[in-house]
Each structure stands twice: as C-alpha cells, then as structure tokens.
Amino acid sequence: MGTAIATSKSIQSEEIFQLQQELIEKDKLLAQKDEELQSYLHMLSHELKTPIVTMQGYTSLLEDMFGDLLPEDGKKFLKGISNNVERLETLVKDLLTLSGIAIQHSEFTVVDINDLVDDIIIDLYGAYQFKKQPFTVQENMPKVFGHRDFLRHVYTNLLVNSIKYSNENVPLKIEIGCSFDEIFPKFFVKDNGVGIPSSARKRIFNMFARAGNKKNVSGTGIGLVIVQKIIEAHDGEIWFDSKKGEGTVFNFTLPVQKEQTSSF
Ligand SMILES: Nc1ncnc2c1ncn2[C@@H]1O[C@H](COP(=O)(O)OP(=O)(O)OP(=O)(O)O)[C@@H](O)[C@H]1O
Ligand SMILES: [Mg+2]
Structure with missing residues (x-):
C-alpha cells in the first residue's frame, strides 16, 4: 500500500x-x-x-x-x-x-529626471510657444537608473499628450513630479485636460487606440504603447487616473537608486 x-x-x-x-x-x-x-x-x-x-x-x-x-x-x-x-x-x-525597444541594460546610466525634464520643456517651448508657463516641475526628484534616450521618449510622449488633449476652456497646467506615499516612488505627469472617457480606459495602451476625446487632433495611437514598453523594459509599471473634463494623471515606477529612496 x-x-x-x-x-x-x-x-x-x-x-x-x-x-x-x-x-x-x-x-x-x-x-x-x-x-x-x-x-x-x-x-x-x-x-x-x-x-x-x-x-x-x-x-x-x-x-x-x-x-x-x-x-x-x-x-x-x-x-x-x-x-x-x-x-x-x-x-x-x-x-x-x-x-527598436530592445533595451540593452548595458546602456543604462544614472539619469537625472529633473535635468531630463528641463531639457524636454525647452524643446516643447520652441515647438508650442505657450502664452503662459504651463509646467510645474517638482524639485529634486530621485535619480533613476535607466536609458536616458528612451526615458526622454516617455516624458516627451506624456507631455505632448497633455498639451494635445488640453481643455480649451481653461489655461493649461501640467505638473511633473514624484510622490513617496507608497513603497516605490511614483513618478507622475498630471494635466488639467479633457480627460479620458471611461469607455476608452481599458484599451488606451493598445496599439492604434485613440479615445476620440478631442476633435481635430492628429495622432497614430502608438505613443502610449511605446511609453508602456519602455517603462516595462525598466521593470516598471504605468497606469493612469482620469476624470472627463478635469484631467489625467499618468503614474509610473522606475528603478531609482536605493540610497535615495531610503531617505524619503
Ligand atoms: N493626457 C491625456 N489626456 C486626455 N487623453 C489622452 C491623454 N493621453 C492620451 N490620451 C488619449 O489616449 C489616446 C492614445 O494616446 P497615444 O499617445 O497612444 O496616441 P495619440 O496621441 O493619439 O497618437 P501618437 O501615437 O501620435 O502619440 C489618445 O488618442 C487620446 O485619446
Ligand atoms: Mg500621443
């Protein structure tokens, strides 16, 4: 037995x-x-x-x-x-x-996010000639260990989206920062734009998906797919919260250096 x-x-x-x-x-x-x-x-x-x-x-x-x-x-x-x-x-x-997003970890360096964002904002000013300064950037965001060029893509795509899908009735406001409420520091790009309708929320990270939330705005619907792929190649995650007519916040995690996180 x-x-x-x-x-x-x-x-x-x-x-x-x-x-x-x-x-x-x-x-x-x-x-x-x-x-x-x-x-x-x-x-x-x-x-x-x-x-x-x-x-x-x-x-x-x-x-x-x-x-x-x-x-x-x-x-x-x-x-x-x-x-x-x-x-x-x-x-x-x-x-x-x-x-081309087969990110080589050997190309990772320490990336100063404040420096990167300041750089991108200069380009965006050249391209969009804002009447009023729309950006608020939190000082001393933690440094990240990652691929600078690809992270540049992430911020550029998110910021261009905030500009493209802005609310016509209110002056554009975009907040860029990092919060430390959770275990991992959470980077964010927050706007007061048109928001993403709940019907489109599930598919927004799909290829060619567009919410049709603002008329006459051109795009291919690939931007967020690229952003998500880059974040995931950094072992991070991306998600968003949005309220129709009030705005959207994209949150994401990235590998930050340990010494920096423990001090927060
Ligand atoms: N910050 C935002 N506020 C409101 N809607 C947004 C925002 N970001 C993205 N969206 C919605 O999600 C859709 C997908 O965004 P995504 O960046 O992938 O594509 P796109 O902007 O349409 O084109 P592109 O590939 O040129 O970036 C957009 O078409 C828009 O409807
Ligand atoms: Mg886009």
Whole structure:
C-alpha cells in the first residue's frame, strides 16, 4: 500500500516536471517568435522610410514648382496628399521606435529626471510657444537608473499628450513630479485636460487606440504603447487616473537608486 502511494506520487511529480519543461520550451518558442516579429517590423518600417522620403520630396517639388498653376481643387488635392504622406512618416517613425525597444541594460546610466525634464520643456517651448508657463516641475526628484534616450521618449510622449488633449476652456497646467506615499516612488505627469472617457480606459495602451476625446487632433495611437514598453523594459509599471473634463494623471515606477529612496 505504502509503496503504491509512493509510486503514484513519484509519477505525479514526474508529470509535473514534464509539464514544467514543456511550458519552459513553449515560453522560449514564444520569445523567439516575438523577437522574429520585432525584427520583421523593424525591417519593414525601415524599408518604408525611403519611398516616403521620396514621396515627400516630389510632393514638395510639385507644390513649389507647379503649385501656382493648379486650380483651387488641385491645390486642395495636393495638400491632401502631402498631409497623408506626413501621417505615414509619423506612423513609420513610431513603428521603428517601437520595434527598436530592445533595451540593452548595458546602456543604462544614472539619469537625472529633473535635468531630463528641463531639457524636454525647452524643446516643447520652441515647438508650442505657450502664452503662459504651463509646467510645474517638482524639485529634486530621485535619480533613476535607466536609458536616458528612451526615458526622454516617455516624458516627451506624456507631455505632448497633455498639451494635445488640453481643455480649451481653461489655461493649461501640467505638473511633473514624484510622490513617496507608497513603497516605490511614483513618478507622475498630471494635466488639467479633457480627460479620458471611461469607455476608452481599458484599451488606451493598445496599439492604434485613440479615445476620440478631442476633435481635430492628429495622432497614430502608438505613443502610449511605446511609453508602456519602455517603462516595462525598466521593470516598471504605468497606469493612469482620469476624470472627463478635469484631467489625467499618468503614474509610473522606475528603478531609482536605493540610497535615495531610503531617505524619503
Ligand atoms: N493626457 C491625456 N489626456 C486626455 N487623453 C489622452 C491623454 N493621453 C492620451 N490620451 C488619449 O489616449 C489616446 C492614445 O494616446 P497615444 O499617445 O497612444 O496616441 P495619440 O496621441 O493619439 O497618437 P501618437 O501615437 O501620435 O502619440 C489618445 O488618442 C487620446 O485619446
Ligand atoms: Mg500621443
């Protein structure tokens, strides 16, 4: 009797072991397929760049050299082509970034978030020429161990979203900071924009997902996918809270140096 139980136990553990091995193998296969897909996406978006640049060149030549000869309708059609070529360029650029986010941990350095954000804000001022200073940046945010260029992408995407999806009726306010209420420091970008409707909340981090919460704002719906991928490549998490008409706050965690967190 005792030996029968022992044998059935050892059969069970053998089965569990075999299932575990199968799972490990399937996991490896999936990771390999994912890598293949990434590299196809990368190649494809790279290949698309040349014809797009050529199209841009010809449309602008057409506009410059023969634009005046075209009737009004013709000018409109040409503008339609050039706008869409531009959209295609943005889309391909985003796809290229997305497929290139195989972050090398060897490229991680200590990143001063205050320094990074100040730098981005200068660029945004150049691009948007705000009438009133919309940014409030918390001083002395903790330094992060990460990939500076990719973290630049994170902040730029979030800040550009806050600007794009702003509330027309109130002056734009964007708060950038880090709170220490929880175990991990929580970085945030908070705005007083149009907010994200609850119907769109589940899909906002999906590819090409747009909430349609503000009219006439262009975009491809890839920005947040890129942001999430970068945060996850830093072993962090990203989530948001939003109230329609009142604003949105994007929160995320990043690896900060231990000595800094313990002092808070
Ligand atoms: N701060 C925000 N306030 C309100 N809505 C937002 C905010 N950030 C994102 N959204 C909503 O989430 C959608 C997805 O954002 P995401 O940045 O991925 O794409 P996008 O801005 O539409 O295009 P792009 O790929 O050019 O960034 C947006 O279309 C918008 O509807
Ligand atoms: Mg965006």
